[in-house]
Amino acid sequence: xxxxxxxxxxxxxxxxxxxxxxxxxxxxxxxxxxxxxxxxxxxxxxxxxxxxxxxxxxxxxxxxxxxxxxxxxxxxxxxxxxxxxxxxxxxxxxxxxxxxxxxxxxxxxxxxxxxxxxxxxxxxxxxxxxxxxxxxxxxxxxxxxxxxxxxx
Amino acid sequence: xxxxxxxxxxxxxxxxxxxxxxxxxxxxxxxxxxxxxxxxxxxxxxxxxxxxxxxxxxxxxxxxxxxxxxxxxxxxxxxxxxxxxxxxxxxxxxxxxxxxxxxxxxxxxx
Numbered sequence: 001x002x003x004x005x006x007x008x009x010x011x012x013x014x015x016x017x018x019x020x021x022x023x024x025x026x027x028x029x030x031x032x033x034x035x036x037x038x039x040x041x042x043x044x045x046x047x048x049x050x051x052x053x054x055x056x057x058x059x060x061x062x063x064x065x066x067x068x069x070x071x072x073x074x075x076x077x078x079x080x081x082x083x084x085x086x087x088x089x090x091x092x093x094x095x096x097x098x099x100x101x102x103x104x105x106x107x108x109x110x111x112x113x114x115x116x117x118x119x120x121x122x123x124x125x126x127x128x129x130x131x132x133x134x135x136x137x138x139x140x141x142x143x144x145x146x147x148x149x150x151x152x
Numbered sequence: 153x154x155x156x157x158x159x160x161x162x163x164x165x166x167x168x169x170x171x172x173x174x175x176x177x178x179x180x181x182x183x184x185x186x187x188x189x190x191x192x193x194x195x196x197x198x199x200x201x202x203x204x205x206x207x208x209x210x211x212x213x214x215x216x217x218x219x220x221x222x223x224x225x226x227x228x229x230x231x232x233x234x235x236x237x238x239x240x241x242x243x244x245x246x247x248x249x250x251x252x253x254x255x256x257x258x259x260x261x262x
Contacts, residue, residue: 095169097171098169133171
């Protein structure tokens with residue numbers, strides 16, 4: 001079981017095609033780290049709430065936002081760890097991109113009308129959104145490759 | 153906070169979902185390897201071109217040499233076998249006149 005999981009994981013030596021070898025640590029290190037931090041954000045959002053979102057929505061919507069964020073981040077990590085579950089990762093990243101876009105919008109609305117205090121964190125939210133969208137673009141390209149190779 | 157704020161924030165989330173889904177779909181529909189394959193084909197063709205030209209030249213020369221040897225064999229008396237190295241005969245078997253093959257080490261009448 002463990003051996004099969006290892007063979008299916010992104011960290012197995014055969015998991016990265018030769019033409020992607022130079023960038024192997026994007027998938028093996030960077031993306032898992034990003035997802036771990038997104039899970040971290042989701043857990044803390046569930047415990048403490050998200051002040052910027054709380055301003056705009058009632059409690060249950062705000063709580064749902066937090067739990068959905070944490071769940072999507074966990075699924076994204078599972079998807080990046082096991083490339084065959086790329087569709088799980090794609091779905092999770094679509095959800096994350098929506099939630100991050102909302103969060104970025106909330107921070108912008110709280111920052112831009114006057115000189116607010118959320119400028120820095122809104123920039124970080126923008127970085128996270130950029131990474132998630134970039135990953136979706138990669139997943140789309142890999143989907144196209146699978147199709148052209150007749151896997152799907 | 154005004155309700156329009158909630159609408160904007162919710163709308164941005166919906167926009168994010170729709171945009172990212174469209175991105176995934178459009179990238180997935182495209183042929184991402186087409187340009188790479190075209191580039192590889194061009195490189196391979198350029199590199200093979202010189203080698204194939206040389207190969208064609210060598211085949212032309214080898215054909216001419218085979219015809220010259222065949223003509224010589226026809227103009228020599230019957231029973232004449234040139235002194236040839238067996239290793240060379242093994243390599244050039246298709247090029248040598250058939251009557252010279254199978255007599256490795258044969259000597260000419262004189």
